Amino acid sequence: MTLVKTSPAAAPARTAPKPRSRRGRAERRPRVLLAVTGLFFALLYLPIAVVALFSFNSRKSLTVFGGFSLRWYRAFAHDDVLLSSLGTSLRISLVAMAGSVVLGVALALGLVRCRTRLGSLAGLVMLVPLITPEIVTGVASMLLFKGLGVALSTTTVMLSEITFSISYVTVVLRSRVAALNPEVEEAAMDLGATRWQAVRLVTLPALLPAVLASAVLIFALVFDDFVLAYFTTGVDPQPLSVRIYSAIRFGVQPTINAVGTLMLAGSVCLIALALFIPRLFGRRGGLDILSGE
Amino acid sequence: MDATDAIPAVRLDGVSKQFADSYAVHDLDLDIEAGHFFSLLGPSGCGKTTSLRMIGGFTDPTEGSVLLAGEDVTGLPPNKRNVNTVFQSYALFDHLSIADNIAFGLKRKGVDRAETHKRVAEMLDLVQLGGLADRMPRTLSGGQRQRVALARALVNRPAVLLLDEPLAALDLKLRRQMQVELKQIQREVGITFVFVTHDQDEALTMSDRIAVLNAGRVEQCGTPEDIYEHPASRFVASFMGTSNLMTGTYRAGEVALDQGPALPVGRRSGITDGTAVSVSVRPEKIWLSDFEQDMPVLSGVIRETVYSGPTTTYLIEIAPGVTLSVLEQNTARARMEDRWSGGETVEFGWRPEHCLVLA
Numbered sequence: 001m002t003l004v005k006t007s008p009a010a011a012p013a014r015t016a017p018k019p020r021s022r023r024g025r026a027e028r029r030p031r032v033l034l035a036v037t038g039l040f041f042a043l044l045y046l047p048i049a050v051v052a053l054f055s056f057n058s059r060k061s062l063t064v065f066g067g068f069s070l071r072w073y074r075a076f077a078h079d080d081v082l083l084s085s086l087g088t089s090l091r092i093s094l095v096a097m098a099g100s101v102v103l104g105v106a107l108a109l110g111l112v113r114c115r116t117r118l119g120s121l122a123g124l125v126m127l128v129p130l131i132t133p134e135i136v137t138g139v140a141s142m143l144l145f146k147g148l149g150v151a152l153s154t155t156t157v158m159l160s161e162i163t164f165s166i167s168y169v170t171v172v173l174r175s176r177v178a179a180l181n182p183e184v185e186e187a188a189m190d191l192g193a194t195r196w197q198a199v200r201l202v203t204l205p206a207l208l209p210a211v212l213a214s215a216v217l218i219f220a221l222v223f224d225d226f227v228l229a230y231f232t233t234g235v236d237p238q239p240l241s242v243r244i245y246s247a248i249r250f251g252v253q254p255t256i257n258a259v260g261t262l263m264l265a266g267s268v269c270l271i272a273l274a275l276f277i278p279r280l281f282g283r284r285g286g287l288d289i290l291s292g293e
Numbered sequence: 294m295d296a297t298d299a300i301p302a303v304r305l306d307g308v309s310k311q312f313a314d315s316y317a318v319h320d321l322d323l324d325i326e327a328g329h330f331f332s333l334l335g336p337s338g339c340g341k342t343t344s345l346r347m348i349g350g351f352t353d354p355t356e357g358s359v360l361l362a363g364e365d366v367t368g369l370p371p372n373k374r375n376v377n378t379v380f381q382s383y384a385l386f387d388h389l390s391i392a393d394n395i396a397f398g399l400k401r402k403g404v405d406r407a408e409t410h411k412r413v414a415e416m417l418d419l420v421q422l423g424g425l426a427d428r429m430p431r432t433l434s435g436g437q438r439q440r441v442a443l444a445r446a447l448v449n450r451p452a453v454l455l456l457d458e459p460l461a462a463l464d465l466k467l468r469r470q471m472q473v474e475l476k477q478i479q480r481e482v483g484i485t486f487v488f489v490t491h492d493q494d495e496a497l498t499m500s501d502r503i504a505v506l507n508a509g510r511v512e513q514c515g516t517p518e519d520i521y522e523h524p525a526s527r528f529v530a531s532f533m534g535t536s537n538l539m540t541g542t543y544r545a546g547e548v549a550l551d552q553g554p555a556l557p558v559g560r561r562s563g564i565t566d567g568t569a570v571s572v573s574v575r576p577e578k579i580w581l582s583d584f585e586q587d588m589p590v591l592s593g594v595i596r597e598t599v600y601s602g603p604t605t606t607y608l609i610e611i612a613p614g615v616t617l618s619v620l621e622q623n624t625a626r627a628r629m630e631d632r633w634s635g636g637e638t639v640e641f642g643w644r645p646e647h648c649l650v651l652a
Contacts, residue, residue, distance in 0.1 A: 183384035186351055189371040190378045191449065192401030201397075205388040 048264060055257035062252060072258040079255060085243035086259075088154055092239055093223040096161035101215045103162070104169025105207065109199075111170065112177040129167045137164055138231035145232065153234035160232045161225065165218045172214040176207055209277055216274040220267055300363040302327040302453050302485040303348055308357035310343050310509075317343040319509040321357070325453075325487060325502075330479050332488045332496040335506035336532070341489045342457055344506070348487065349378045349455050362452055372401075376453040377446035381461060383438045385430040391441055392417070392426040398449040416444040419478060436467045443478070453485045460495065472499055493533050497521060505529050527651045530573040537574045537617045548572050548650060553612030557589040558648050571651040576606065576620035578647035581639055590642040593617065595633050607633065609641060617641070 055073070059066030076082055111123045129137065141160040145152055180203065188198035204211070226241040233242055240263075244256055303325040310318040318340040325331045333341040346352040347359055350371035358367040366374050377398070386394050392413050399409045417423050420440035430438060439459060446454055460468045460475075476499050479486045490496050496503050497517045504514040505528075513525040524530035531538055541550040544566045549555040556572060564570065584590055596616060597608035600623075607619045619641060633639055 181382055181384060183380045183382050184386065186371065187378070187380055187384035187445075188386070188397070190349060190351075190376075191398035191445070192372045193397075194372060195370075197401070202386055205386075208388070 048260075051257050052261045052264065054254060055261040057254060057257075060254055062254065062257075072254045073262075075253075075255045076258045076262075082240070082243060082247075082255065082259060085238055085240040088237040089223055089240040092154060092157050092161060092229070093219045095158045096165055096222040097215050097219045099158070099162040100165035100169050100218050101211060104166045104214065105173055105204075105211060107166060107170045108173035108177050109203075111174060126167055126170055129164055130171070134164075134227040135231075138228045141228065142231040151234065152232055154237055154239075156232045156234070157229050157239060160228050161222045164228055165222060168218060168221065169214045172217070173207060173210055176210045180206060212277045213274045216270050216277070220270045224263070224267070299326070301325055301360075302329075302362060303331075303487065304360040304363075305344065305347070306358045306360060308344070308347060308354045308359065310340070310347060310352060311355045316340075316509045318347070318354070321509070321511060323504060323511065323514070325485060327362075327452075327485050328483055329501040330476065330486045330488065330499055332490055332500040332503045333506060334490055334493060334496040334503050334532075335512075336491055338508075339506040340509040341491075341506050345378075345455050345457055345487060345489050348453070349376055350374050375451055376455055377449050377451040378455040378457065379439075379442045379446050379459045381457045381459065383442040383459075385438055385441055385445075387430050390427050390429060391422065391433070394430065394441055395445045395448050397445065402449070412448050416448045419447070419481070420444045435463055436471065439463065439471065443475075447478075447482060447484070450482075451484065453487060456486060456488045458489055458491070460490075460492075468495075475499065497533075505532060507532075524573065524649065524651070527571045527573070530571075530649065530651060535576055535618060537576065537579075539572045539615065541570060541572060543568045543570045543650065550612070550615065553615040554591060556591075556648060558645065558650050561650050564650060564652060568652065573649045573651055574617070574643055574647060576618040577622075578643050579617065579619040580642050581607070581619060581621065581633075584640070584642045585644070588642040588644060590640050592638055592640045595635055595637050595639055598633070598635060605632070607639075609639065 053065065054062060056068050056070070057065050058069035058071060107122075107126065111119060111126070114122075137160070141156075141163070142152070145156050150156060184206070185198045185203055188202040189195065193201060224241065225239075226245065229239040230242050230245070233239055238246070240259070244259065247253060247256060301324040303323070305321050305323040308318060308321045308323075309316060321340075321344060323344075333344055335341050343352060347354050348361075350366070350369055350373070353368060358365050360366065361374060361376065371378075386397065389397070395413045395416055396409050399412060404412070413426070417426055420443055422437060422440055422444070425433070425437065430441065433441065439462075442459070456475075460471050463471060472495060475486075488496075488499065497520075500517055502515065503517055503520050505512045505520060507528050513520055513529045515523075520529060521533050524533060524536075527538065530536045539548075539550050539553070539556075541548040541556070543558075543561070543564050546557060546561075547555045548558050548570060550572070558572065580588070591611060593609040593611040595607050596610050597606075599606040599608075603623055605621045605623055607621065609617045609619055611617055
């Protein structure tokens with residue numbers, strides 16, 4: 001861009017063309033990016049969009065859209081088998097969420113504070129479930145329960161899901177725990193709190209945003225999980241994902257589209273919630289302690 | 294200082310803290326009188342924070358005992374000790390409002406709500422944060438957070454307040470202001486303050502007594518004036534303010550410098566002839582004119598003149614490689630024509646008592 005050479009008088013003229021060329025490039029750049037981004041989202045969401053669209057189909061066809069109707073949602077609302085599976089899945093997710101959050105937070109606290117060789121070994125072992133193929137975890141869990149003579153049921157699904165989810169919670173929480181100022185817990189003890197009170201009143205509240213975010217994450221992961229549930233569930237109340245899989249083997253019912261769309265809506269809400277949680281804690285006033293705990 | 298047999302608020306009795314193979318604190322004996330503003334002063338790593346943490350109960354001594362008001366509290370957890378701490382990082386509870394932060398200790402003690410409200414309000418007034426009760430800690434400035442930390446500790450009316458370099462994170466101007474304020478608050482509440490700092494100015498201006506620590510041991514313990522005017526060791530002389538430190542050999546009321554002239558120092562008891570000693574003269578204790586009758590007067594060459602507003606510092610070479618720093622006040626009485634410039638030979642002297650011989 002050496003149109004004008006080093007005359008000081010011409011300096012303003014030299015700066016003038018620059019913004020134009022920058023603007024020109026700025027106009028060209030997004031076109032490629034937009035195309036790539038558009039393609040990406042199309043590939044990612046078109047199948048889901050089709051499911052959502054056909055859940056509102058008035059016909060039974062899975063290829064021809066006949067018109068808008070809530071027929072399949074009504075069918076789902078009257079399908080006792082699917083409804084009981086939905087209940088089972090919700091129960092499994094809630095229990096797995098609670099269990100893995102409690103254990104995962106405890107593990108994160110322990111891993112950060114326990115600086116022995118055994119502690120760092122535990123930290124590494126903790127990561128193994130994250131890289132183990134889920135099918136291996138599933139088969140292994142099933143074999144374990146069989147070997148112990150435990151009948152597969154909703155409880156065995158819950159236990160497996162908790163085991164599998166602890167790592168996620170710990171990974172999310174670990175860096176947060178490490179970032180805590182150790183003087184804060186000491187300050188609580190200095191002001192009369194016991195060690196446990198210090199953890200409960202100061203450390204856990206400081207970790208709350210991360211704890212809630214990981215809880216939401218675990219709920220969504222477990223609710224959607226198929227592989228582990230498939231290997232560890234019993235026969236009668238089956239988790240929703242397993243039930244849908246069995247149903248599809250005997251021909252796809254449009255009801256499944258309705259169920260899928262509802263699950264999608266639920267997941268979107270949970271993700272939005274997980275993103276929103278930290279903001280909730282950004283600004284907060286009030287007299288929490290004065291108004292009683 | 295009326296009663297020497299009064300029970301000290303804090304007593305460290307032969308306290309040591311050993312980490313792996315080194316001592317952070319070594320055989321420390323310290324009495325801190327009730328109601329005093331007491332400073333633990335020393336460079337980083339001298340064991341002052343470790344000592345404070347042992348008083349607070351965050352670290353247990355490996356040897357010796359910690360006594361609070363005559364009672365042995367060694368091994369008791371922090372929540373069982375009648376002391377509170379202002380941490381260097383302030384360590385405020387970010388999820389609680391300012392009022393709740395301050396109320397935290399009272400709540401733990403089961404103080405009723407009306408009383409809690411009253412005492413929190415009093416504290417907020419004391420530290421001049423009246424309107425900020427409902428604000429969250431992260432919305433406050435560093436100075437305000439510091440005050441909250443102070444209020445949160447003081448509201449519990451501890452017998453002793455421990456402060457771990459509480460002003461270190463503040464800028465210079467705010468720090469000066471907080472020094473004055475902290476001292477006022479201490480006088481107002483009458484609580485014993487144990488103040489850890491590495492800043493000798495801070496210790497001098499605020500303390501009733503100072504313990505200078507070095508490498509886990511007490512070098513000297515006394516009033517600010519004691520410590521500054523009569524340093525007991527070479528370390529204290531060089532750590533507290535600036536000193537002209539020279540080494541030499543003592544012989545019959547004189548110290549023959551290793552390099553340079555013999556300085557008349559007067560007879561000293563306890564030092565035998567031929568002992569290698571250090572000599573210390575404060576720059577502001579050296580006279581450049583109007584000498585008194587029995588003053589030893591020497592001469593040297595001015596090598597450097599450093600003007601810094603209220604004072605001027607001269608660097609005077611008294612022998613090859615030996616320079617003294619001399620501080621002159623630029624008061625109204627000082628006459629401009631009396632100023633010396635580089636290269637001039639001047640006479641200088643001091644009162645014999647200001648030339649300290651340190652073994």
